[in-house]
Amino acid sequence: MSGPEENVEPAQLAPAAKAELDRAFEDFYRAHLRDVYSYAYYRVGNHHDAEDLTEQAFLQAYRHFDRARRESAGRPLRPWLIRIAHNLASNYYRDRSRRPQTPLDSADPIATRHDTEDLVAGREELRQVMANLQHLSDDRREALIMRFALGMDNREIARALGRSDGATKVLIHRAIKQLQEEMEEGDESG
Amino acid sequence: MSPAEQQGESTWDVEALLSDALRPIDPPERLSGRIEDTFTALSAAAATELSDWAEELTDSEMRALRDPRNWVRPVVAVGVGGVATGALVLFELRRRGRHEANGLKGLASGVRDRF
Numbered sequence: 207m208s209g210p211e212e213n214v215e216p217a218q219l220a221p222a223a224k225a226e227l228d229r230a231f232e233d234f235y236r237a238h239l240r241d242v243y244s245y246a247y248y249r250v251g252n253h254h255d256a257e258d259l260t261e262q263a264f265l266q267a268y269r270h271f272d273r274a275r276r277e278s279a280g281r282p283l284r285p286w287l288i289r290i291a292h293n294l295a296s297n298y299y300r301d302r303s304r305r306p307q308t309p310l311d312s313a314d315p316i317a318t319r320h321d322t323e324d325l326v327a328g329r330e331e332l333r334q335v336m337a338n339l340q341h342l343s344d345d346r347r348e349a350l351i352m353r354f355a356l357g358m359d360n361r362e363i364a365r366a367l368g369r370s371d372g373a374t375k376v377l378i379h380r381a382i383k384q385l386q387e388e389m390e391e392g393d394e395s396g
Numbered sequence: 397m398s399p400a401e402q403q404g405e406s407t408w409d410v411e412a413l414l415s416d417a418l419r420p421i422d423p424p425e426r427l428s429g430r431i432e433d434t435f436t437a438l439s440a441a442a443a444t445e446l447s448d449w450a451e452e453l454t455d456s457e458m459r460a461l462r463d464p465r466n467w468v469r470p471v472v473a474v475g476v477g478g479v480a481t482g483a484l485v486l487f488e489l490r491r492r493g494r495h496e497a498n499g500l501k502g503l504a505s506g507v508r509d510r511f
Contacts, residue, residue: 216438228439233430243423268438277471335413354411354418379413382410389408 214272235264241356244293248351249295254285259298285365288352292366303384338388345363346381353378 216224242263247256267274267287274286339347345367352358352366364374460466 217441228435232435239428239431240420243427243465244420248418253424257424257430260423260427261431265434268435318474320401320428331408331413332417333411335417339417347487348434350414351418354414357420382414385414386408386410389413393407 215269216272219272227272227388229356230275231268234276234287238287239264241284242287244355245288245291245351246295248355249291250298251350255298257292258293259291262294264288266290268292282362285357285362288356288358288362289368292348297330322358334389335385338385338392341388342381342384346377346384347379350381350385351373 216227219227219384239260243256243260245251246259246263250256250351265346274283279288339350349363349367352363358366358372360371360378363378365372367374367377367379
């Protein structure tokens, strides 16, 4: 009898069980592709590596999906998936000993819908906030990416980062405060 | 200096800026196709692996039968069985021989007794 901690590779499952697993994973994949891709893109800063990272994250998730479902006890699996992407992104930096050289494709925010006047002023502000985001520590930046790009709540972020809810709340608060200070400093110096 | 700045409040709504700057990004179409192709290939590979495994099992059995190294045990078994059977036959013959010899001796002594 297989215990809850035992991982069974999808290929080892009986055909009916595998078909059910594949269907469930397909739904899961479709629901979270954008999340993983967004997270990967904001972590590595370019589309090419973000695609590789996204593919790797889903491949790894597929291998352990059956066990994750059994152990989640009905809880959402998104934090688990983002944690996989998070670990892969950390390995990406460690293996290649690099960080994004031109953060987020030259820190150019994705086109937004503004009035023409707002567009000029707004884009500069966005560029500034993106540049300052790179000055944050890894954990602060990741927490903000999860919060704002993926819309994750504190509990989800805590699970993805392997921290307590309280520690995560403090982490996000400090990250926002640091960004605010940097924006103000930029104002004063500029 | 604005009233907000005089009160020490930030003029920057960083959360609003972050919401605007860190918007979700749609993956390129090619990525969905690429990942789906990978999973299709994985499923196909798993199915092929299963059928190959079943075929390999038969092939391996056939190979095992053809391999002379696997003939040693049956040959030894036949040899041991043959020796044991031979010994039994020999033992039986000797027993019968003794019995027949005893019979001749008994007959001879009976004849001598009569004469």
